[in-house]
Amino acid sequence: xxxxxxxxxxxxxxxxxxxxxxxxxxxxxxxxxxxxxxxxxxxxxxxxxxxxxxxxxxxxxxxxxxxxxxxxxxxxxxxxxxxxxxxxxxxxxxxxxxxxxxxxxxxxxxxxxxxxxxxxxxxxxxxxxxxxxxxxxxxxxxxxxxxxxxxxxxxxxxxxxxxxxxxxxxxxxxxxxxxxxxxxxxxxxxxxxxxxxxxxxxxxxxxxxxxxxxxxxxxxxxxxxxxxxxxxxxxxxxxxxxxxxxxxxxxxxxxxxxxxxxxxxxxxxxxxxxxxxx
Amino acid sequence: xxxxxxxxxxxxxxxxxxxxxxxxxxxxxxxxxxxxxxxxxxxxxxxxxxxxxxxxxxxxxxxxxxxxxxxxxxxxxxxxxxxxxxxxxxxxxxxxxxxxxxxxxxxxxxxxxxxxxxxxxxxxxxxxxxxxxxxxxxxxxxxxxxxxxxxxxxxxxxxxxxxxxxxxxxxxxxxxxxxxxxxxxxxxxxxxxxxxxxxxxxxxxxxxxxxxxxxxxxxxxxxxxxxxxxxxxxxxxxxxxxxxxxxxxxxxxxxxxxxxxxxxxxxxxxxxxxxxxxxxxxxxxxxxxxxxxxxx
Numbered sequence: 001x002x003x004x005x006x007x008x009x010x011x012x013x014x015x016x017x018x019x020x021x022x023x024x025x026x027x028x029x030x031x032x033x034x035x036x037x038x039x040x041x042x043x044x045x046x047x048x049x050x051x052x053x054x055x056x057x058x059x060x061x062x063x064x065x066x067x068x069x070x071x072x073x074x075x076x077x078x079x080x081x082x083x084x085x086x087x088x089x090x091x092x093x094x095x096x097x098x099x100x101x102x103x104x105x106x107x108x109x110x111x112x113x114x115x116x117x118x119x120x121x122x123x124x125x126x127x128x129x130x131x132x133x134x135x136x137x138x139x140x141x142x143x144x145x146x147x148x149x150x151x152x153x154x155x156x157x158x159x160x161x162x163x164x165x166x167x168x169x170x171x172x173x174x175x176x177x178x179x180x181x182x183x184x185x186x187x188x189x190x191x192x193x194x195x196x197x198x199x200x201x202x203x204x205x206x207x208x209x210x211x212x213x214x215x216x217x218x219x220x221x222x223x224x225x226x227x228x229x230x231x232x233x234x235x236x237x238x239x240x241x242x243x244x245x246x247x248x249x250x251x252x253x254x255x256x257x258x259x260x261x262x263x264x265x266x267x268x269x270x271x272x273x274x275x276x277x278x
Numbered sequence: 279x280x281x282x283x284x285x286x287x288x289x290x291x292x293x294x295x296x297x298x299x300x301x302x303x304x305x306x307x308x309x310x311x312x313x314x315x316x317x318x319x320x321x322x323x324x325x326x327x328x329x330x331x332x333x334x335x336x337x338x339x340x341x342x343x344x345x346x347x348x349x350x351x352x353x354x355x356x357x358x359x360x361x362x363x364x365x366x367x368x369x370x371x372x373x374x375x376x377x378x379x380x381x382x383x384x385x386x387x388x389x390x391x392x393x394x395x396x397x398x399x400x401x402x403x404x405x406x407x408x409x410x411x412x413x414x415x416x417x418x419x420x421x422x423x424x425x426x427x428x429x430x431x432x433x434x435x436x437x438x439x440x441x442x443x444x445x446x447x448x449x450x451x452x453x454x455x456x457x458x459x460x461x462x463x464x465x466x467x468x469x470x471x472x473x474x475x476x477x478x479x480x481x482x483x484x485x486x487x488x489x490x491x492x493x494x495x496x497x498x499x500x501x502x503x504x505x506x507x508x509x510x511x512x513x514x515x516x517x518x519x520x521x522x523x524x525x526x527x528x529x530x531x532x533x534x535x536x537x538x539x540x541x542x543x544x545x546x547x548x549x550x551x552x553x554x555x556x557x558x559x560x561x562x563x564x565x566x567x568x569x570x571x572x573x574x
Contacts, residue, residue, distance in 0.1 A: 168381065168383060170379040170380075170381045170383040171383045171385070173346075173349075173351055173377070173379070174377065174379070174383050176351050176370075177349055177351060177370060177373075177375070177376075177377045178373060178396075178397050178400045179370050179371040179373065179400075180400050184400065188385075188396070188399075188400070189385070192385065192387045192388075195387065272387060272389075272428055273386065273387065274386060274428075274430040
C-alpha cells in the first residue's frame with residue numbers, strides 16, 4: 001500500500017508541475033496556486049538523483065547517507081518519547097481510575113497542557129533542564145524526547161482511562177465475588193478490557209511523538225536529527241532545491257517506520273479478539 | 279413465613295449447618311436521602327445443603343438484592359447472613375460460592391478453558407492443577423471440544439455453560455445464579471435447565487436461582503420463594519413436589535401444573551394487593567400475571 005500511495009503523490013506532483021502556472025496563479029484574485037518552476041517544485045527524479053550525490057561539494061558522504069543517519073537518530077529519540085509517553089499515560093490513567101479525585105484534579109490540566117504551543121516550549125525545556133542539572137541541558141536530545149513525551153502521553157492517558165472504566169458491571173461483581181483486590185482486578189480484568197481502547201491510542205501517541213521530536217529539533221536546533229536537516233537544507237533551497245526534499249523524505253520515512261512498528265504492536269495486542277474490535 | 283426449617287429435620291436428627299441462613303435481614307438504599315428505597319424488609323430464609331431454591335417476584339421485589347447480600351456483594355442494613363455457617367464476608371473470601379449472571383461475563387481475551395481457570399488462578403493454584411480441573415469442568419458441561427475456542431466464537435447457550443463451569447470450578451458448595459438463562463431463547467433455555475439439574479445432581483451443589491419465569495422456577499426448584507415489592511419481602515414459599523429426577527415429561531405432569539398454579543396465585547395476590555394500595559379497589563383484575571413475570 002505504501003509504495004502505491006507514494007506513486008500517487010509523486011504522480012499528482014508531476015501532473016501539477018506539468019499543467020500548473022510557472023509563476024504561480026490567482027484563484028478569484030487570491031494568490032493560491034503554487035509556482036511550478038524547477039526551483040519551487042523540482043522533479044521527483046531530481047530529488048532521488050540528489051540522494052546519491054555528495055552532501056556538500058567534494059564531500060565524502062552522500063545525501064542519502066546523511067539523511068538516513070539523521071532519520072535513524074530522530075527515530076531513536078522518538079521511540080524513547082513514545083515508550084516513556086505511553087508508560088506515563090498508562091500510569092496517569094491508573095491513578096485517575098483508582099482515585100476519582102485524581103481524575104477531577106488532573107484531567108483539566110492535562111487537556112490544557114495540550115494547547116501549549118510546543119515550538120515555544122522546546123527552548124524553555126532546554127533552559128529548565130540546564131537549570132535543573134547542567135549535564136541535562138547539554139544533552140539536547142533529552143529536551144526533544146521530553147517534548148515528544150509531552151505530546152504522546154495525552155491520548156494514551158485519556159483512552160486508557162476510558163478503557164479502564166468501561167468494564168462490564170457483571171465482570172466487576174464476578175471479581176468481587178472472588179474477593180479479588182483492586183490491583184488483581186486491574187491486571188486480570190481492567191487492563192485486558194481496556195486493550196481495544198489502548199491500541200488506537202498508541203497510533204496517535206506514535207504520531208505525536210514523531211511530531212514533537214521533529215518540531216523540537218527544529219526549534220532548539222538539535223544537531224544530528226532530521227528536523228535540523230529540514231531546517232538547514234531549507235536554507236540552501238534557493239541554490240539546491242531538490243536537497244530540501246531529501247530531508248522531507250527522511251521525515252516521511254521516520255513517520256512510516258513508527259507507524260509500521262505500532263501496527264505490529266497493535267496486531268499483537270488485538271490477537272484473539274473479536275473482529276469488530278479491530 | 280410459611281415454611282421455616284428448624285435446625286433438626288423431621289426425624290429429630292441434627293442436620294448439618296444450613297447452606298445459607300438469612301436472619302431478619304433488611305436492606306435500605308440511599309439511607310437518609312429523599313430517594314431512599316426499602317429494598318428488603320425483615321427477610322428470613324434458610325436453605326439446606328443440596329437444596330435448589332428459586333427466588334421469584336415482580337421487578338423491584340429485591341430478589342437480586344437478596345442474592346447479592348448472600349454473595350456479600352452488598353451489605354445488609356440490618357440482620358445477619360451466614361453461608362456454610364460462616365459470616366457472608368468470610369464465605370466470599372474463602373470462595374465458598376460460585377456465581378453466574380444473566381450476561382455470561384466471560385473474559386473475551388481468554389480462551390474458554392482459561393476463563394474457567396480464572397477463579398483457580400485467583401486462588402493461586404498451580405498451572406497443571408488448573409488445567410486438569412478446567413478439563414473436568416468442560417467435561418461436566420459437555421464442551422470439551424471447545425477448550426481452546428474464544429468465548430465470542432460460542433453461541434449464547436454455550437457461553438452460559440462456560441459461565442456455569444467457571445462458577446463451579448473451585449467446587450463451591452453453593453451456586454448463586456441471577457437470571458442466568460434470561461437472555462436465551464426458549465428452546466435453549468429448557469435445554470439449559472435440564473443441564474443445570476443434571477450438573478447439580480452430579481455435584482450435589484446447593485443453588486439459589488433468581489428468575490422471573492414461573493415454569494423455570496418450578497421446574498428447577500425444591501422450593502420457590504415468592505417475593506413482593508415495595509418493600510421487598512417474602513410472601514410465600516411453595517414446596518415443589520416433583521421429586522429428584524426431572525425430565526421433559528415432568529413439564530407435562532399435573533403436579534408441575536399444580537405448583538405453577540400455586541406460584542401464579544401467590545404472585546397475583548401480590549399484584550392485587552399492589553393495585554388495592556394504588557387505587558383503593560379490593561377486587562383487582564387477576565386475569566394476567568403480574569408485570570415483569572413471564573407466564574410461559
